[in-house]
Every structure is written in structure tokens, then in C-alpha cells.
Amino acid sequence: MKCPSCGFFDTRVVDSRATGDDSAIRRRRECAKCHFRFSTNEEVEILNLMVVKRDGRRESYQREKLITGIRKACEKRPISDETIQHMVRAIEQEIQCERENEIESTRIGEIVMEHLKELDPIAYVRFASVYMAFEDLKNFEELMKGLKSEKMKRHEKTAA
Numbered sequence: 001m002k003c004p005s006c007g008f009f010d011t012r013v014v015d016s017r018a019t020g021d022d023s024a025i026r027r028r029r030e031c032a033k034c035h036f037r038f039s040t041n042e043e044v045e046i047l048n049l050m051v052v053k054r055d056g057r058r059e060s061y062q063r064e065k066l067i068t069g070i071r072k073a074c075e076k077r078p079i080s081d082e083t084i085q086h087m088v089r090a091i092e093q094e095i096q097c098e099r100e101n102e103i104e105s106t107r108i109g110e111i112v113m114e115h116l117k118e119l120d121p122i123a124y125v126r127f128a129s130v131y132m133a134f135e136d137l138k139n140f141e142e143l144m145k146g147l148k149s150e151k152m153k154r155h156e157k158t159a160a
Contacts (some may be wrong), residue, residue, distance in 0.1 A: 001029060005036035023089045043089070050102045058102070066091065070112065073127035077120055087115050121147060 001011045006032055015028040020026050024043040028037070049061040070084055095103060109131045116124040125143065134140050 003031035003034065006031060006034040008033040018148055021086065021089065023093070044092075048101060049095070051108065052102055053103050054105060061087065061103075063092070064068055065115065066108070066112070069127065069130075070116070070123075073116060073123040073130075074120065075126075077123050079120060079123065083119070087119065091115060117147075117150075121151070 002149065003011055004008050005112065010032040011029045012032060013027050014030050014037065017026055018024070019041075024041050027040045027042065031038075031041060050058045051061050052058055065083065067088055089147060091108075091137055094111055095108065098107075109127075113124060113128055113131065116127050125147070127128060127141065128143055132143070134143075
């Protein structure tokens, strides 16, 4: 591992521990030359997964695209980057459970919407408005009615 301070390639692991959800390993490292300490995170990577776009094109899965879309939906909301990273790991685990070499981009969007709906209704609506590409205000109103209906059902369950 290359030292980010001096660029020397000989670093040693000082400490390793799993993250809270056991989906990654955090390693504390030290440079053998300048003794600079830094942390790295190791996560399982989804390999050889192709995403089938709406127009039929295929491209390799890119985690950064998923993170960027979720961050845009969560912009100016009280949602930490740690929460977003945790959500991305959960989404990737769900994708891996499908055990396919290809996944439709629409399926990824559906999974993201399920997670955002539980996390934050505003972020959910933002993501849905882009993902669903509403043709008119009526489609948007239907989404909002469904969201209100679900909220009322949850409220009734907790009140009972």
C-alpha cells in the first residue's frame, strides 16, 4: 500500500477491525519510511456484474454511480455519509442475493427506492421523480398519494 504522505510503498498494518455491520474491514497502517499513519477500508466488491440499461446497452456495474444518485436525492437532508454508505452496502448485498451476472438498471432503481422510502420520504420523492421520469403532474400526485397512504397505515399500526 502506497503511503499518501511520502509515496513510499512499504507500509504495515498496525490494527484491523470489522465495521459495525461486518461488511468491511478497517485497517490502520503506518509508513515504514515517514511513520505517517492512515486508515484504509476493505469492502467486498461486486465483480463481473453487468447493468442492462433501458435502451438495451450493457455496462459494468459502477458503485460510484449508485452513490452519486443517492447523494443527489439526499442533498440538504439530515442524512450522514455513513448512512448513505451503509445503504449502498445493503443495496449491493440485495443485488448479490439475486445471484445473476446481469441486472436491469430499473431493478437497481426499484431497490434504491425501497431503501430511500424507509430512510427519508423527501429523498425518496426526489429519487423517484428522476428515476420514474414523470410525464406530467398526475403521475407525481399518484406517487404522493401512495406515500401518504403508506404513512397513514404505519401511523395506525403504531397507534393500535
